[in-house]
Amino acid sequence: MFKGKEPMSNEQEKVTGTEDFQSSTVADPYDLMKPLSTSIDENINRMKDTLKGDNTVIYRWMGNKHMDSFRACLVFIYGMVDNEDINDNLVTPIMQADLSELPQDTFLERVMNTIINNMDVKRCLYMDTVLQSLFQGETLLFIDGQEQALIIRSKALLLRQITEPEFEKVMEGPREGFNEYLAVNLSLVRRKLKSPDLKFKFKVLGRHSRTNVCLCYMETLVNDKVLGELENRLDKIDVDAMTGSNVIAENIKDAPLSVFATIGSTERPDVVVSKVMEGRIVLIIDGTSKALWLPFIFLENFHTAEDYYTEFYFSSINRLLRIISAAITVTAPAVYLAALTYHQEMIPTTLLVSIYSARQGVPFPAVLEVLLLMFSFDLVREASARIPSAMGQSLSIVGTLILGQAAVEAKFFSSLVVIIAALTGITGLMVPKLKGVYIIIRTLLILVTSILGLYGFAFGIIVLFIHLFSIRSLGVPYMMGIGSIKPEDIKDTVVRAPWWYMNTRPKMFMGKESRRQSMDSRKGKSRL
Amino acid sequence: MNYKRVCCLWLIFIYLFTFIFLSGCWNYREIEDLSIVTGAAVDKEDDQFRLTVEIVNIEGGSNAKVASSIITSYGATMFEASRNAINILGKRLYWSHTTLIVLSEQIAKEGLVPVLDWLARDPEIRQTLNIVVSKEKTAHEIFHLPHPVFNVISFDLDNIFQNQGSVSKTPDGEEWKVLKNLATPGLDLVLPVALLFMSEGQLIPTFSGTAVFKKDRLKGYLSPDETRIFMFIKDEIKTGLLTNNVIQEDVPVKVTLEIIDNKTKMKPVIKGENIVMRISTITNVSIAEIEGRALDTGEEGSMELAGQFEDMLQEDIKNLVMHVQKEFGCDIFGFGNAIRMEYPDVWKEIESDWDRLFQSIEVVTESQVHIENTALSSKPIIVRD
Numbered sequence: 086m087f088k089g090k091e092p093m094s095n096e097q098e099k100v101t102g103t104e105d106f107q108s109s110t111v112a113d114p115y116d117l118m119k120p121l122s123t124s125i126d127e128n129i130n131r132m133k134d135t136l137k138g139d140n141t142v143i144y145r146w147m148g149n150k151h152m153d154s155f156r157a158c159l160v161f162i163y164g165m166v167d168n169e170d171i172n173d174n175l176v177t178p179i180m181q182a183d184l185s186e187l188p189q190d191t192f193l194e195r196v197m198n199t200i201i202n203n204m205d206v207k208r209c210l211y212m213d214t215v216l217q218s219l220f221q222g223e224t225l226l227f228i229d230g231q232e233q234a235l236i237i238r239s240k241a242l243l244l245r246q247i248t249e250p251e252f253e254k255v256m257e258g259p260r261e262g263f264n265e266y267l268a269v270n271l272s273l274v275r276r277k278l279k280s281p282d283l284k285f286k287f288k289v290l291g292r293h294s295r296t297n298v299c300l301c302y303m304e305t306l307v308n309d310k311v312l313g314e315l316e317n318r319l320d321k322i323d324v325d326a327m328t329g330s331n332v333i334a335e336n337i338k339d340a341p342l343s344v345f346a347t348i349g350s351t352e353r354p355d356v357v358v359s360k361v362m363e364g365r366i367v368l369i370i371d372g373t374s375k376a377l378w379l380p381f382i383f384l385e386n387f388h389t390a391e392d393y394y395t396e397f398y399f400s401s402i403n404r405l406l407r408i409i410s411a412a413i414t415v416t417a418p419a420v421y422l423a424a425l426t427y428h429q430e431m432i433p434t435t436l437l438v439s440i441y442s443a444r445q446g447v448p449f450p451a452v453l454e455v456l457l458l459m460f461s462f463d464l465v466r467e468a469s470a471r472i473p474s475a476m477g478q479s480l481s482i483v484g485t486l487i488l489g490q491a492a493v494e495a496k497f498f499s500s501l502v503v504i505i506a507a508l509t510g511i512t513g514l515m516v517p518k519l520k521g522v523y524i525i526i527r528t529l530l531i532l533v534t535s536i537l538g539l540y541g542f543a544f545g546i547i548v549l550f551i552h553l554f555s556i557r558s559l560g561v562p563y564m565m566g567i568g569s570i571k572p573e574d575i576k577d578t579v580v581r582a583p584w585w586y587m588n589t590r591p592k593m594f595m596g597k598e599s600r601r602q603s604m605d606s607r608k609g610k611s612r613l
Numbered sequence: 614m615n616y617k618r619v620c621c622l623w624l625i626f627i628y629l630f631t632f633i634f635l636s637g638c639w640n641y642r643e644i645e646d647l648s649i650v651t652g653a654a655v656d657k658e659d660d661q662f663r664l665t666v667e668i669v670n671i672e673g674g675s676n677a678k679v680a681s682s683i684i685t686s687y688g689a690t691m692f693e694a695s696r697n698a699i700n701i702l703g704k705r706l707y708w709s710h711t712t713l714i715v716l717s718e719q720i721a722k723e724g725l726v727p728v729l730d731w732l733a734r735d736p737e738i739r740q741t742l743n744i745v746v747s748k749e750k751t752a753h754e755i756f757h758l759p760h761p762v763f764n765v766i767s768f769d770l771d772n773i774f775q776n777q778g779s780v781s782k783t784p785d786g787e788e789w790k791v792l793k794n795l796a797t798p799g800l801d802l803v804l805p806v807a808l809l810f811m812s813e814g815q816l817i818p819t820f821s822g823t824a825v826f827k828k829d830r831l832k833g834y835l836s837p838d839e840t841r842i843f844m845f846i847k848d849e850i851k852t853g854l855l856t857n858n859v860i861q862e863d864v865p866v867k868v869t870l871e872i873i874d875n876k877t878k879m880k881p882v883i884k885g886e887n888i889v890m891r892i893s894t895i896t897n898v899s900i901a902e903i904e905g906r907a908l909d910t911g912e913e914g915s916m917e918l919a920g921q922f923e924d925m926l927q928e929d930i931k932n933l934v935m936h937v938q939k940e941f942g943c944d945i946f947g948f949g950n951a952i953r954m955e956y957p958d959v960w961k962e963i964e965s966d967w968d969r970l971f972q973s974i975e976v977v978t979e980s981q982v983h984i985e986n987t988a989l990s991s992k993p994i995i996v997r998d
Contacts, residue, residue, distance in 0.1 A: 426641050430709030430737070434768075437649065437710060438679050442671040444645045451643060535641070 117213040125229035129158055131212065142219070147176065152185040156229040165222035167241040174202035175224065175237060193231045201226075205238035217295060244269060250352035250374070252517055258394035262352045267297050267371035273354040274301060274361075274369070282306070283361065288319055296327035297371040301357065306364035306590070311559055315366055315379060330375040333368060337379075340556040344522050347558035349381035356390050362601075363590050380561035383553060384578045386519055387411070392581050401580035408579060410512035414523050417512075418455045419530040419542050421505045425451050427538030443499040451502075452535040458498055458506040459531070461488050463524060466510075565591075647707035648698075651681060652767025654715040654752035655728055661687045662728075664694035665753035666706060667767050681765040683756050691731040708737040712771035713786075715745045715807050717752035721824060721831035725791075725802075729829075732788055740789040743774055746824040746831065748808040755807050755818045766818060770807070773820055781844050781853035781872075782837040783820040795829060799949020799960070799967065802826040803843070806834060825941050832941045835933075842933045845926070846892060846946050848877035855898065855982075857925045859918060866905030870898040870922060873985060881952045882977075883959065888970075890948050892930055893979040898922075900987040919982040927978040938972045948974060 117135070121128050129144060136142050141163045149155040157179060161171065178200045187195045197206050209215050215234050219225055222240035247269070249255075250262035263270045271285055286300040298319065302312060318337040327333070334348045335341070351357060352374045357367045360378040368377040387407040392400035424431050425440065432440065447454065465484040472480055492498045513523050526549060533541035556563045566578035573589065576582035589599045649669040656663040663685060670682040684701055688694030698706050716728060725744075732738050747755055756766055763769035777783050786805045794802045804824045809816040823835040823843060835843060844850045853872045858865040875896045882889045900918075937945060944950075949967050953960040963970055 425644055429642075429644060429647065429707065430739070434649075434651075434710045434712075437644075438669050441644055441647075441649060441669060442679060444643070445671050447645070538641070 117211075117216065119212060120210050121212060121215070121227075121232055121234060123230055123232045125156055125158060125227050128227050128234070129160075132160060132216075135212070135216065145176070147179055149179065149184045150181055151183040154229075155184055158227045160219060160225040160227065161239065162219060162222065165241060166224055166239045170203075170239050171224055175226070175239070178202055179226075193228065193233060193235070196228065197235060201235070201237060203237050203239070207236045208233045209236050210234075220295070242266070242269075247273070253351065253353050253356075253390060255389070255391040255394060258390060259353075259355050261354060263354065263369075263374040263376060265372050265374055267299060267369060270354070270369050270374075270376070271299060271301075274357050274367075277354060277358045278361065288316075290319065290322055290324070290333070291327035292323070292325045294326040294328070294372075298327070298333070299369045299371075301361055301367040301369060303361050303364065306362070307366060308364060311380065311561075312366060314559060319368075327370065327372070329373045330368070330370050330377050333370065334377055339558055339560075343552065343556050344525050345383070345553070345556065345563070346386075346518070346522075347381055347556060347563060349378040349385055350375045350518075351378065351390075352376070353390050359393065380558040382558065382561065382565045383563050384566055386516060387579075388577075397581050397583045404579060404581065407515050410515040411519065411523070414509050414513035414515075415526050416530065416542075416546075417505055417509050418459060418527060419534040419545075420539075421502070422451055422455050422531060423534045423539045423542050426535070440499070440501050443501050446496045447499045448497070452531070454498055454502050455505070455531055456528070458488075458502055459509070459527065462506050462510050466520075646704055648684075648702050648704045650706050650708050650711045651765050652711060652713050652715070652756065652770065654717070654747070654756055655691070655720060656717045656752050657719050657723070658687070661689060662691055662694045663687055663753065664691065664698070665756060666698065667756050667765065668702070668706070669765065679764055681767075683753075685753065691728055692735070695731075708735065709739060711738060711742055712767050713743040713745055713774070715747050715752040715755050717747055718750075718831065720752075721746045721804075721826070723830070725795075725826075725829040729788075729792070729795075733792060738788075740787070742788050743771070743786040744788055744791055744804055745770075745786055745807045745820070746804050748806050748821075748824075748834065755809065758809070758816050758818070760817065761813070761815055770818060770820070774805075777820075778851040779853065781841050781850045782822070784823050784840060784844065784849070797947075797950055798964065799944060799951075799953050800947040801943040801945045802829065803835075803945050825937070825943050825945055827941070827943045832943055835937075839933055839936070842929045843945070845875065845877060845894060846879070846930060846933070848875070848879075850875045850877075854901065855896075855922060855926070857922055859921050861905065864905070866903065868900070868904070868918065869902040870982070870984070871901040873897040873899060879946070879948070879951050881948070881955050883956065887975065888952065888959075888963075889975045889977055890934075890951070891977045891979065893981075894926060894930075895981045895983070896926070897983050897985050899985055903993050905993070915984045915987075919984050922982045923980040926980040926982070930978045930980075931976055934976045938974070942968060942972050944971045 116131075121131075132142075133144070143159075143161055143163050145159040145161075147157045147159065149157075159171070159175060179196075182200050184196070184200070187199075193208065197208065207218075209218070210233050215225055215236065218236040224237045224239040226235040226237060228235075244266050245264040247261050247264055249260040253262070261273060263273065275283065275285075280303070282303045282305050284300075284302055284304050286302075288298045288300065290296050290298050300312075300315070300319075315337070319333070322333065322336045324332055324336070330350060334346070334350070337348070339347050349360070351360075357369070357376055357378070361367055365378050365380060368379075370376070387404055389403075392404060395403075429437060444451075449457065465480065465488065469477060469480055469484075489503060493500045493503055509527070513520060530542060530545045533545040535541075537544065554562070554564050566574055569575055572582075574592075576587055577591070585602075588601055590601050592599070650666045651669060652667045654665040656665070664687070665683060665685045667681045667683055670680050671678070684698055686694050686698040686701060688697045695706050695708075714728075714732065716725070720728060729744075732742070732744070749755065760766050760769060774783070774785075777785075783805045784803050791802060791804070794800055803826065805820050806822045806824050807818060807820055810819045810821070811817075822837050823840045825832045825835060841850070841853060844853075850872060851874075855870040855872060857868055857870075859868045860866075875894060877892065877894045880891045880893075882891055898919075934946065937943065944967070948971060949960070949964075952963070
């Protein structure tokens with residue numbers, strides 16, 4: 086029985102193989118929409134036809150000990166299924182059980198309910214659904230004479246460990262991070278939020294990749310308009326493969342050309358939970374460990390998960406440090422340049438004299454010097470990000486010795502500009518998410534400053550702020566929380582207020598329920 | 614392309630064009646192309662200004678040391694002399710960090726205005742720069758000798774000005790104050806005096822005393838001690854010392870008081886035809902030094918001590934005013950200005966005759982000295998047989 090089929094399928098492959106070049110790799114959608122037939126040969130041939138060239142698909146023909154006329158075929162993808170599970174719970178029962186006793190009219194149902202030893206079995210009528218299940222690692226069972234195929238869950242969970250995300254490390258607080266498997270990620274969120282209000286809504290994106298994207302939100306907290314708008318935007322995405330969360334982020338961004346990210350991203354389930362509890366919507370995407378959240382405001386760039394786990398004074402100080410460092414890294418080279426080339430009277434005399442002595446014999450004008458050094462710093466930064474860690478040491482030797490010391494001694498750069506570059510570099514690493522933004526704004530500011538001095542610098546800063554204040558994230562002003570002096574608006578922006586003070590959710594994201602906790606939440610500890 | 618968009622693009626273009634090409638201050642300059650002037654001396658030689666500038670100079674290779682060089686250039690005007698320095702240095706003089714300008718006695722006698730105008734007009738020069746008159750023969754010799762301690766003489770001289778508060782023997786010579794004084798009626802100008810001072814067999818530049826001006830012309834000098842009294846009258850004293858011989862049981866004992874603060878009030882009083890200036894000082898002091906034994910610094914003793922100082926201060930003030938009236942006839946104390954403030958109508962009448970009136974004006978003084986503490990010792994040192 087098997088031998089008879091095997092050469093035939095091989096022949097068929099040979100015959101159709103020549104057409105491979107002309108026919109598109111996507112099967113005709115109309116063909117896939119057609120229902121399955123009752124003939125197992127026809128169904129299997131259709132599958133082989135669709136999947137020609139894919140040798141990972143295994144067709145396992147089976148008979149039954151007690152019923153000679155029984156023919157069935159298991160179809161699965163090698164490597165995506167749990168082999169033992171299939172052997173013990175599918176192949177063995179179907180071959181060994183006395184199928185001849187089963188009534189013909191409800192045969193499939195009986196097989197499904199009494200023979201197959203698996204927790205999740207579905208019936209399916211259409212080819213495309215069958216194929217989708219196959220690609221997700223499920224096993225298909227075709228039985229001769231039945232026009233429905235059975236889809237049996239047999240996924241092998243080959244996962245990366247749940248580890249702490251490299252870029253969002255905390256000293257205190259939970260250390261779990263997402264991996265690339267959607268179901269696991271959702272379970273991590275669900276475990277922290279055991280409320281029926283938490284909804285997971287799926288969407289399938291990507292013409293070919295058919296990636297599952299899950300919208301997580303609290304039904305009672307989310308703003309329905311915002312949710313509707315997000316779903317609209319997601320529906321409009323038409324890409325062939327969803328390779329990472331950034332594909333979505335760039336496609337649904339409010340200001341597509343802005344250098345600023347208007348969509349937050351995280352690898353931490355605890356962050357997802359806290360965002361969801363503020364009435365925001367989180368997108369968890371299969372195949373990537375980065376979840377996205379919207380709406381996202383500017384100041385959140387400077388927030389870390391750690392802020393909420395450490396004492397509020399300390400986390401406020403840290404936030405301020407991050408904001409100050411952002412200001413320094415963006416402006417330091419430009420201000421240095423302005424003072425040095427336009428406003429020498431602004432520099433204290435002793436400092437001026439020391440700069441003057443350091444600049445003696447330096448061949449480049451100050452602008453070029455600053456730009457070159459910034460450029461070489463970014464070279465080192467990008468190289469160290471790409472380089473295998475075994476070679477990292479040679480990079481640091483080259484970076485520090487050649488760029489730092491030798492260049493100054495050879496009078497290639499003046500020592501002060503190296504100090505400025507070092508300051509810029511260190512402060513620029515404080516918020517890794519913004520490093521791209523920093524480079525662009527810093528360079529632009531250096532350029533305008535070199536043309537117009539502090540006047541140009543001020544102009545650049547004004548343009549930057551106009552831009553920042555004009556963009557939105559899913560309808561919410563990006564600079565929300567800046568410029569307000571009401572304590573309730575700034576409780577979780579530049580500083581973090583104590584938990585007992587954060588009684589209401591941020592107004593802008595708020596859907597229905599604004600109260601976060603009772604106004605008297607301090608009661609527990611204050612009245613002894 | 615719709616009309617609005619074209620308009621918008623044009624506006625942006627015009628905006629960018631004007632702000633890049635038509636903005637005022639197009640002065641990109643590399644720092645090493647400047648020579649930083651720290652101080653300057655101005656002399657007059659045959660109708661030409663001789664400008665002597667001290668500029669920052671870097672000595673040595675990798676361990677660069679900051680030093681100064683002296684450059685001289687000539688010009689018919691100050692600005693020309695400054696620009697002529699390019700012929701020597703190859704770099705433009707940069708005046709924004711200049712701390713002082715020394716004028717020769719000759720220039721001071723002939724009038725300050727030819728020099729002051731450029732100082733006031735040039736955008737690079739700071740209004741806080743000190744203008745000083747040289748008591749030496751020329752102004753440039755202040756800079757010419759190597760200083761035993763400092764590499765840059767102007768920085769040293771500037772430090773002297775910065776710390777003048779605890780000596781009070783040199784008046785202020787900041788440019789903006791000079792200009793203000795010149796423009797105030799009933800007030801004549803004073804400037805600090807620079808000279809060379811012999812120390813360890815070496816001549817060192819320093820400040821000492823006051824140059825007294827009538828309008829913008831030099832009339833004479835006050836000694837450092839007179840300067841201190843002058844600053845008492847002007848209420849410009851911050852801290853400083855008062856030294857006096859106190860008669861204790863017929864033996865003079867030298868006592869030094871340190872001034873904690875001082876408040877001087879100058880009030881013109883019209884008595885019939887005469888105008889009397891009432892100068893009252895209230896000085897809080899602490900005892901800094903007593904060079905003698907058995908001086909009572911208790912409550913009664915302090916009162917007596919303070920009384921002797923009060924007398925001394927009143928005497929000194931009267932003497933100084935008289936000296937200035939007789940010797941120079943310049944109203945450096947601002948008596949005229951005080952009258953102008955208090956009695957504007959009277960001032961209008963006497964303004965034209967003020968130069969003569971000033972010399973005969975009577976001064977009434979009233980001084981109070983409060984000894985607040987005796988520093989660490991409550992009694993003089995006790996020596997027993």
